Amino acid sequence: MALPFRLLILQHPREAINPKSTARLLSLAVPESIHRVGLAFRSLSTAVGGKTDPQGWGVLYLGGKRESREARGEGPVTVLRPKGPGQGPAISGVVALDGNWKQSKSLWWRNPWLLRLNRIIVRPKERAAYGSLRREPRPESLSTLEAIAHCAEHLGHAPAASEALRKLLDEHLALWRS
Numbered sequence: 001m002a003l004p005f006r007l008l009i010l011q012h013p014r015e016a017i018n019p020k021s022t023a024r025l026l027s028l029a030v031p032e033s034i035h036r037v038g039l040a041f042r043s044l045s046t047a048v049g050g051k052t053d054p055q056g057w058g059v060l061y062l063g064g065k066r067e068s069r070e071a072r073g074e075g076p077v078t079v080l081r082p083k084g085p086g087q088g089p090a091i092s093g094v095v096a097l098d099g100n101w102k103q104s105k106s107l108w109w110r111n112p113w114l115l116r117l118n119r120i121i122v123r124p125k126e127r128a129a130y131g132s133l134r135r136e137p138r139p140e141s142l143s144t145l146e147a148i149a150h151c152a153e154h155l156g157h158a159p160a161a162s163e164a165l166r167k168l169l170d171e172h173l174a175l176w177r178s
Helices: 023-029 044-048 065-071 101-110 112-116 144-154 159-177
Strands: 006-011 034-037 057-060 077-080 093-098 118-122
Touching (some): 006 023, 023 034, 023 093, 023 144, 023 159, 034 044, 044 093, 057 144, 093 101, 093 144, 118 144
Parallel strands (some): 006 034, 006 093, 057 118
């Protein structure tokens, strides 16, 4: 399945051994994706494995109070530019931090180059599909696969890719529930 943007998944080493994680499933479903397991990477270019311009990249970001205020009233997926509001290049790549919330924060702070990327805030209308299978700290917390499905639909206008990812997640969760 092709996404309308490049996908880089940075996965915390502890999350890599969690069988409920969706990062490996996502990287198998999107063959062009790049899946790295580790804590720190020198730069976006290092993580991607080649020279790339960070201006067109965004990182999935849960957001703090300030970002939530800035993004309030916008659609289900909001892009916050590092230099304030305004138009920038279209999102050509998305970085997903995969891990529980403590692990994701660790990835965020160990990779300071992420601060130079656009921040992508996803605020779904529905609760996460995991439900009781995995505890989430906030109602807007999603699995990596769910967040990328929202990005495909709202940033890339690719409803077919989004629907295919959601179906894959439903099948994955059905196995865990049975």
